[in-house]
Amino acid sequence: MANYRVFLCSLGLAATLFSCKNEEKKKETEENKRPNIVFMMSDDHAYQAISAYNDKLINTPNIDRLAKEGMLFNNASVTNSICAPSRAVILTGKHSHMNGKIDNLSKFDTTNVTFPQLLQDAGYQTAMFGKLHFGNNPKGFDEFKILPGQGSYYNPKFMTKDGDTVIDGYVTDIITDLTLNWLEKKRDPEKPFLLMYLHKAPHRAWLPAERHYKEFTKKEFPLPETLFDDYTRIHLKANSPEFTSQKKNLEQPKNRKSTAAKTAEMNILTHMILTNDNKLTDSVVKKLGIKEPYLGDPTSRMNEEQKAAWDKVYSPINKEFAENYHEMDDRDLMKWKYQRYMQDYLGTIAAVDENVGRVLDYLDDNNLSDNTIVVYTSDQGFYLGEHGWFDKRFMYEESFKTPLLIRWPNKIKAGITEEEMVQNLDFAQTFLDVAGVEAPDEMQGKSLVPLLKGEQKAWDRDAVYYHYYEYPAEHAVKRHYGIATKEYKIIHFYYDIDEWELYDRKNDPQELHNIFYDPDYSEVREEMVQKLKEVRKKYKDSEKLDKQFIKVYEDK
Structure with a gap:
């Protein structure tokens, strides 16, 4: 009997040791597992409009989560502050003069090798949803649904491998729906993934969702x-x-x-258009005798229900402006246009923040966060009235500096602010580095991994x-x-x-x-x-x- 008890004890000890070894092996495998990459980018999202950088304009609690749980960069910038060239730099890891996409007009040279292609070749499952801005068949993606050109805020058209499709609703919500659907139903759990989640907002002409324009048109900034x-x-x-x-x-x-x-030509007073940008109707502008370019009705893609809801809020704004216009001097008009600009611009960002929260919640709820690096950025900075301007393009600070927040659990110490100088040029090599893929010699950036791991001494830029x-x-x-x-x-x-x-x-x-x-x-x-x-x-x-x-x- 005693020998039997000894046998059972030995058996139990062996089982315990076997279990511990399995747990250690499992832990070691998880730690060495190639991380997933979620690249979130908005279009023209000024760092001033993220509360982790500046809390004077808007509260963005979901984007701020990435700063609280990861790293916020104070000296991130772009190499060329305009939409399509910025995206070309991000994809290729090369300056505009090297990848050939110097402006929004020139074609993208598809012989350029992009980091999604290299990740796909290395076994990553890849997907892109939202706004690319150039090209209709991006290389290196297993699946994509992208907006043609600038895209539309309401009931947008998307380009896919199978042809074009129109989806009813608000663009920021739709891009997120597509993204979450892919994560839930099309992702291969046996493969690491690259997911590019790219918003149209807050690009001009700044049409917020109904739930936000009702709120933001009442605000003063x-x-x-x-x-x-x-x-x-x-x-x-x-x-x-x-x-x-x-x-x-x-x-x-x-x-x-x-x-x-x-x-x-980006002054709010003299170059911002009352119809397209400030949402006055063409009939009101003509009745007031104001001469300006007419770029068309920004609400033209709305259905009857959406347009009725819009008019209920924006018609009183038109009426009030018409009543007060002839009493306004230039300073008054500048202030009025600035407030209208901020109400709509920031209203579109409210939807971006909500939807970023939806994606982060999905990653958390499905045990994906620990092995996923999440990046939030913009394709460039933007003027929110500084120097009287809207738009970007200059090397001056508000256009040149871009938001950058990165979360990578167990790699980045939470709540860190980084002051080193980094650029959108660095994303390609960073993502290849975290995936263990060698970067081509022609790439001109630097991997951010040393900074993410707190190794500032290794950064020599x-x-x-x-x-x-x-x-x-x-x-x-x-x-x-x-x-x-x-x-x-x-x-x-x-x-x-x-x-x-x-x-x-x-x-x-x-x-x-x-x-x-x-x-x-x-x-x-x-x-x-x-x-x-x-x-x-x-x-x-x-x-x-x-x-x-x-x-x-x-x-x-």
Whole structure:
């Protein structure tokens, strides 16, 4: 009997040891399992409109979750602040001059190798839902449903491998429905996945969902400090000793305003359209004798029920404006247009935040979060009235800086803020790195993995490069290139002008003082000019390429 008890005890001990070894092996397998990748990107989502960055405009609790549970980047930027080129940079890991997609007009060279192709080849299941902006058959995806071009907010059309389809409803909700349906019904649980979840919102013309425009049209928002900026950037007095001495070393600026800033066509007062952007009806605008371009009715895709709900809220806005318009001066009109802009723009973001929450909840509820890296970003920054502007394109801060929040449980320490300089150029190599896939030599970014793991000493980048090409074109932002360090930013505007701007990012965050001609900053100027030359060479950009791209543009 005693021997039998010993036998049972031995058997129990063996079973326990076997179970422990299995658990250890299972844990080791889970830890070494290639992570899933969820890439969330909105279109024109300003970092100022995410409460993790700025809580003065809107509360975004679901996007903020990624900051609380992961890492928020304070120095993330883009290489070319315009939609399609930004997406090409993200997919290829190469600057615009290297991948060929310099503007929204040029075709994307499909011989470029993209990171989704490489992940698919490495065994990842891949899917894309939402707005790509260019192309109708993106390479490297097992499944996609993408909007044609800009897409529509209401009852949008989607392109698929099987042809076009129209889906009734609100675009932000629909993109999320498609995404969740794929996760629930089409995902292969035996494979890691890459999921690109790409929103149209908050792109112009900013049509919120009914549940949000009812709320946001009642809100009033604080005015930006620089809403009435006159674009004066050189503040040395013409007869001052400082100005006289700087003339000996540099050609005197033709004027004290920034030519590029003052000639850009994105001012809320003069360039924002009352019908398309501010949602006045064409009949009201004509009745008031206002002459402006007419881009069509932004609500034209709404069905009768949707349009009736819209009119119930926006008709009183039209009526009130018509009653008060002739009493408004330019400042009054600027303020009115700004409030209308913010109400609709931020209303579209409310839907984005809600739907990001739906995806995060699904990952949590289905035990996918622990082995999934989630990225939230925008294709570029955006002006929310700063300097009187809407839109993007400039290397100035609100356009250049982009939101970036990343969650990766067990890899990223929760609640961390990162100050190192990163760009959308880095996404391709980051995703390949986390998947254990070797990046092609021609990719020009850097994997963010060392930063995500808290290894800042391994990060050796001290400047990021920017180049904007789409001129002459919509919004009339002149061609320019430049670099930014944590302390300074230098910009060279070229093509039809030859002007330089230099800003002290620490002491002049609003970029109101061009110190390029300031003798007190002569050493900084020389250092930044030299560093710009070195960075241009590093990324294989040059005056020769500038001229080639200008010729291609002019020949169109």
